[in-house]
Amino acid sequence: xxxxxxxxxxxxxxxxxxxxxxxxxxxxxxxxxxxxxxxxxxxxxxxxxxxxxxxxxxxxxxxxxxxxxxxxxxxxxxxxxxxxxxxxxxxxxxxxxxxxxxxxxxxxxxxxxxxxxxxxxxxxxxxxxxxxxxxxxxxxxxxxxxxxxxxxxxxxxxxxxxxxxxxxxxxxxxxxxxxxxxxxxxxxxxxxxxxxxxxxxxxxxxxxxxxxxxxxxxxxxxxxxxxxxxxxxxxxxxxxxxxxxxxxxxxxxxxxxxxxxxxxxxxxxxxxxxxxxxxxxxxxxxxxxxxxxxxxxxxxxxxxxxxxxxxxxxxxxxxx
Amino acid sequence: xxxxxxxxxxxxxxxxxxxxxxxxxxxxxxxxxxxxxxxxxxxxxxxxxxxxxxxxxxxxxxxxxxxxxxxxxxxxxxxxxxxxxxxxxxxxxxxxxxxxxxxxxxxxxxxxxxxxxxxxxxxxxxxxxxxxxxxxxxxxxxxxxxxxxxxxxxxxxxxxxxxxxxxxxxxxxxxxxxxxxxxxxxxxxxxxxxxxxxxxxxxxxxxxxxxxxxxxxxxxxxxxxxxxxxxxxxxxxxxxxxxxxxxxxxxxxxxxxxxxxxxxxxxxxxxxxxxxxxxxxxxxxxxxxxxxxxxxxxxxxxxxxxxxxxxxxxxxxxxx
Numbered sequence: 001x002x003x004x005x006x007x008x009x010x011x012x013x014x015x016x017x018x019x020x021x022x023x024x025x026x027x028x029x030x031x032x033x034x035x036x037x038x039x040x041x042x043x044x045x046x047x048x049x050x051x052x053x054x055x056x057x058x059x060x061x062x063x064x065x066x067x068x069x070x071x072x073x074x075x076x077x078x079x080x081x082x083x084x085x086x087x088x089x090x091x092x093x094x095x096x097x098x099x100x101x102x103x104x105x106x107x108x109x110x111x112x113x114x115x116x117x118x119x120x121x122x123x124x125x126x127x128x129x130x131x132x133x134x135x136x137x138x139x140x141x142x143x144x145x146x147x148x149x150x151x152x153x154x155x156x157x158x159x160x161x162x163x164x165x166x167x168x169x170x171x172x173x174x175x176x177x178x179x180x181x182x183x184x185x186x187x188x189x190x191x192x193x194x195x196x197x198x199x200x201x202x203x204x205x206x207x208x209x210x211x212x213x214x215x216x217x218x219x220x221x222x223x224x225x226x227x228x229x230x231x232x233x234x235x236x237x238x239x240x241x242x243x244x245x246x247x248x249x250x251x252x253x254x255x256x257x258x259x260x261x262x263x264x265x266x267x268x269x270x271x272x273x274x275x276x277x278x279x280x281x282x283x284x285x286x287x288x289x290x291x292x293x294x295x296x297x298x299x300x301x302x303x304x305x306x307x308x309x310x311x312x313x314x315x316x317x318x319x320x
Numbered sequence: 321x322x323x324x325x326x327x328x329x330x331x332x333x334x335x336x337x338x339x340x341x342x343x344x345x346x347x348x349x350x351x352x353x354x355x356x357x358x359x360x361x362x363x364x365x366x367x368x369x370x371x372x373x374x375x376x377x378x379x380x381x382x383x384x385x386x387x388x389x390x391x392x393x394x395x396x397x398x399x400x401x402x403x404x405x406x407x408x409x410x411x412x413x414x415x416x417x418x419x420x421x422x423x424x425x426x427x428x429x430x431x432x433x434x435x436x437x438x439x440x441x442x443x444x445x446x447x448x449x450x451x452x453x454x455x456x457x458x459x460x461x462x463x464x465x466x467x468x469x470x471x472x473x474x475x476x477x478x479x480x481x482x483x484x485x486x487x488x489x490x491x492x493x494x495x496x497x498x499x500x501x502x503x504x505x506x507x508x509x510x511x512x513x514x515x516x517x518x519x520x521x522x523x524x525x526x527x528x529x530x531x532x533x534x535x536x537x538x539x540x541x542x543x544x545x546x547x548x549x550x551x552x553x554x555x556x557x558x559x560x561x562x563x564x565x566x567x568x569x570x571x572x573x574x575x576x577x578x579x580x581x582x583x584x585x586x587x588x589x590x591x592x593x594x595x596x597x598x599x600x601x602x603x604x605x606x607x608x609x610x611x612x613x614x615x616x617x618x619x620x621x622x623x624x625x626x627x628x629x630x631x632x633x634x635x636x637x638x639x640x
Contacts, residue, residue, distance in 0.1 A: 029466055031473045083433060086406070087426035106407035109429055110469045113403060116436065117462035124455055134454055135444055142437035146349055149430045153351045 001310035003318065009307060010050050017049045020071040024122050025115065035099055035111055039078060044094055047209070048073040048180040050311070055184030055198040057304030058296075062188070065126040069133055069183040072119045076137060077176060079115035080144045082108045087148060088233060116141070129186045140179045147171025151235060158260040160236035166207075173213075174206030197298045201308065204292035209315050211238050211285040215278055216319070218269065231265045238284060240268065243277030282316075289316045321630035323638065329627060330370050337369045340391040344442050345435065355419055355431055359398060364414055367529070368393040368500040370631070375504030375518040377624030378616075382508070385446045389453055389503040392439045396457060397496060399435035400464045402428045407468060408553055436461070449506045460499045467491025471555060478580040480556035486527075493533075494526030517618045521628065524612035529635050531558050531605040535598055536639070538589065551585045558604060560588065563597030602636075609636045 001009070018040070025036040049070035056066040082099055084090070086108050091101040099108045123133045151168050154160040160168075181202035185195040214237035220227040230237055236259070244252050255271060258264040272278065292312045299305050321329070338360070345356040369390035376386040402419055404410070406428050411421040419428045443453045471488050474480040480488075501522035505515040534557035540547040550557055556579065564572050575591055578584040592598065612632045619625050 027466065029470055029473065031469060032466070080433070083429050086429050105425065106472055107469070109403050109406050110465050110472065113400070113436075113465035114462060114469065116433075117458050117465060120440075120454070120458040121462065124451070124458060131444070131450060134440070138437050138440040138444060142434060142441065145430050145433035145437060146347065146352070149351060149427070149434065150349055152426055152430065153349065 001307065001314075003314055006307070006310060006314055010046055013053055014046055014049055014070075017046075017053070017067050017070045017074070020067055020122070021075055024071060024075060024118050027114070031103075031107070032111065032114060035103070035107070038102065039082075039099065044078075046074060047311075048077050048176060051177060051180040051202055051205075052184035052187075054304045054308050054311070055181040055190075055202070056188040058198065058299050058302055058308060059185050059188035059190035059194050060302075063127075065128065066184060066187040068122050068126050069187055070180070072122045072133075072137065073176065073180040073183070075115050075119040075122070076141065079112045079119065080141075080148075082112035082115065084148060087152065126187075128189075129183075132186060133183050136179045136183055140175045143171040143175035147175075154236065155234040158234060158236065158256055160241070162241055165236065165238060165241055169207055169210040169214075170203075173210040174203045177202040177206030177209065193298055197295050200295035201292045201312075204288045204295065205312055205315060208285045208288035208292065208312070211281055211288070212315060212318060214238050215281050215285070218272060218278055228265050228269060231259075231268060234259070234262070238281040239272050239277035241277075242280035242284070243272045243275035245280075246275040246277075286316055289313070321627065321634075323634055326627070326630060326634055330366055333373055334366055334369055334390075337366075337373070337387050337390045337394070340387055340442070341395055344391060344395065344438050347434070351423075351427070352431065352434060355423070355427070358422065359402075359419065364398075366394060367631075368397050368496060371497060371500040371522055371525075371628075372504035372507075374624045374628050374631070375501040375510075375522070376508040378518065378619050378622055378628060379505050379508035379510035379514050380622075383447075385448065386504060386507040388442050388446050389507055390500070392442045392453075392457065393496065393500040393503070395435050395439040395442070396461065399432045399439065400461075400468075402432035402435065404468060407472065446507075448509075449503075452506060453503050456499045456503055460495045463491040463495035467495075474556065475554040478554060478556060478576055480561070482561055485556065485558065485561055489527055489530040489534075490523075493530040494523045497522040497526030497529065513618055517615050520615035521612045521632075524608045524615065525632055525635060528605045528608035528612065528632070531601055531608070532635060532638060534558050535601050535605070538592060538598055548585050548589060551579075551588060554579065554582070558601040559592050559597035561597075562600035562604070563592045563595035565600075566595040566597075606636055609633070 022036070022040060025040070027033055027036070052070035052073055053062060053066060056062045081093065085093060085098045085100045086105045089100070090098050092098065099111060119137070120134070123137055124130060126133060147168050147170070150164065150171070154164055154168070178199045181198040182195055185198045190198070214230065217228065217230045217237065218239045244255060255268065259268060289312050293309055296305060296308060342356070342360060345360070347353055347356070372390035372393055373382060373386060376382045401413065405413060405418045405420045406425045409420070410418050412418065419431060439457070440454070443457055444450060446453060467488050467490070470484065470491070474484055474488070498519045501518040502515055505518045510518070534550065537548065537550045537557065538559045564575060575588065579588060609632050613629055616625060616628060
């Protein structure tokens with residue numbers, strides 16, 4: 001299954017989820033409805049709801065609750081993006097102007113809160129496992145916030161270690177990937193073994209997915225995002241960490257000082273390329289992809305399972 | 321019971337709730353812990369958790385769940401204040417610098433999200449009625465966000481009507497007051513009649529409370545908040561709406577145009593005072609106070625009930 005086939009599979013299967021998202025976010029406050037449309041049509045990869053559907057499918061059935069938790073995961077994700085845009089002062093996302101840019105930071109904060117509440121309302125409308133879903137989504141909301149806070153704190157000091165980075169990408173990305181898969185499995189009344197297998201798959205896929213994003217920030221991709229944005233935002237990510245591992249302590253200190261001082265982006269970019277930081281990061285990413293695929297072993301063969309494998313392989317080579 | 325006696329009652333009974341708030345918000349991320357301390361010690365009136373405890377008490381018992389929902393209400397309230405400070409660009413709250421001012425807007429957004437998640441976690445740790453609490457808190461989070469969004473939208477056009485204003489203060493204040501009382505009653509396994517009575521009390525108290533805040537914005541109080549802040553933020557509130565009702569359509573249009581143009585704060589303040597807007601607003605407030613007290617009729621006499629009556633009377637005359 002290549003990228004185009006995956007995209008076709010997603011848009012075919014996610015139609016009901018997208019409709020549910022629209023219904024959930026509808027409001028009689030005009031400003032809200034207008035923004036909902038802008039953001040819902042803006043797209044994105046919809047990888048989280050896809051994980052939910054595929055996980056339910058791999059466990060044998062897709063229920064009305066599956067669609068609800070899938071839509072809730074995507075709404076929660078987009079709510080936190082509205083907040084992250086304020087944090088990063090981002091005017092562009094997915095090649096389009098953000099709510100920050102179209103309206104202002106206050107609107108982005110408040111619409112984010114409104115969406116969080118609506119995601120919760122959707123979860124509370126499920127027929128079974130409601131408390132379990134609520135627990136999982138609350139935990140991941142905390143992870144998302146704590147990950148961004150840690151990143152913010154580290155960006156001020158430029159002292160991110162490998163362990164910090166792993167914690168940040170767990171919180172920022174892998175946590176909600178895992179919850180998307182786990183809630184999908186639960187919605188199909190899966191056994192704890194199957195649920196854990198899909199959770200482990202999605203956790204590793206999430207780590208790999210974020211490392212790929214961080215690589216694309218150094219290499220540029222097809223998405224129209226400017227190269228080196230993370231460097232400008234003083235975020236130390238895997239390519240730089242991998243490059244730093246290749247040199248002695250003194251050179252490490254020098255580079256971190258350049259990074260902290262700011263204005264040396266080109267020099268740091270050249271250092272990362274020269275020390276093979278990108279290919280090292282790609283190696284780590286591929287090891288997570290293998291772990292993700294390996295985690296699926298307990299699941300019986302099925303179409304959804306083979307799509308999950310394709311999704312993991314595609315995540316390793318994607319260019320946007 | 322006067323203000324000092326109410327304050328003493330609150331600090332005596334809220335000790336356990338404050339401890340629970342601290343425990344709930346503790347984190348191994350240094351930045352978070354430091355901010356938690358700043359905000360927890362900052363105080364505020366703690367009126368929402370007090371409503372929870374008094375509502376439980378008026379229904380005959382205070383359980384461990386009472387303290388949990390009381391702490392969750394206060395954490396949720398403070399989380400949304402962190403977001404409101406970003407929306408309003410507020411550097412001062414309760415006479416002290418905000419997280420916005422001490423750190424920055426991104427920290428205020430993210431710490432708010434973290435607190436929302438922790439409030440939810442606390443609610444999920446209750447022994448009974450957990451789903452009902454979760455529903456009530458999710459609904460009020462949506463109200464809080466929608467109220468601020470409506471206020472933001474109206475502040476751009478300066479066309480707030482009396483109905484808009486009532487909806488805004490319901491969402492901004494009365495909704496969480498009502499939820500604080502309802503969850504308190506539920507935690508004491510109260511009957512639907514008792515729960516509704518306390519909900520109606522707190523709803524009316526919340527409306528009165530917000531109108532008092534809006535009056536104090538015109539009059540100034542003892543809290544160190546500058547007079548006319550709402551006017552500067554282009555918020556049309558009860559004193560101005562009441563003054564506008566005293567004049568003809570043409571004069572109404574003139575005043576709204578001055579308001580929309582900005583820079584005429586002193587003229588508008590003089591108009592409100594001249595037309596008796598403040599005393600009219602106080603009359604409306606007092607009618608809500610009477611409705612609040614009347615709502616308590618189904619409850620048997622008890623110390624908590626009489627404190628609820630005192631709290632309502634105090635809300636009518638408070639100067640901060």
